[in-house]
Amino acid sequence: MSQIRESLQRDLAEVCWRDLRIxxxxxxxxxxxxxxxxxxxxxxxxxxxxxxxxxxxxAGQVAKPSKEQLESWENELDKPFRMLIVQPFIxxxxxxxx
Numbered sequence: 001m002s003q004i005r006e007s008l009q010r011d012l013a014e015v016c017w018r019d020l021r022i023x024x025x026x027x028x029x030x031x032x033x034x035x036x037x038x039x040x041x042x043x044x045x046x047x048x049x050x051x052x053x054x055x056x057x058x059a060g061q062v063a064k065p066s067k068e069q070l071e072s073w074e075n076e077l078d079k080p081f082r083m084l085i086v087q088p089f090i091x092x093x094x095x096x097x098x
Contacts, residue, residue: 008042012084014095018077023090024070031069032093033061038082045086 023029032041033056041062044052056062065073073079080095 004046005039005043008039008046008084008086012039012082014080015083016077017073017079017081020081020083020090020092026088027064028088028090029065030089030091031063031065032091034094036061036093038084038091038093041091042084042086045089045091 020029032038036056041053041056043049044056053062081092082095084091
């Protein structure tokens with residue numbers, strides 16, 4: 001699992017909302033709450049840790065963006081996000097809380 005963690009740490013990027021919008025077409029964007037380390041979330045998703053991911057989903061800490069969030073971000077195309085690609089998902093987290 002440490003190889004996955006190291007790979008994800010290397011792949012972590014900061015991008016603006018404008019660059020993430022294309023991934024909405026595939027319904028692949030997943031928001032990770034600021035209280036969860038995005039690398040930990042990536043490791044859990046990549047390792048298929050269903051128990052942990054389901055716990056986060058149930059708590060609302062991992063979710064698809066709401067219509068309201070998407071509308072807000074469309075008005076702020078330069079909003080920064082931390083992004084991690086864990087196929088087939090794009091995990092994002094507001095960079096303003098990092």
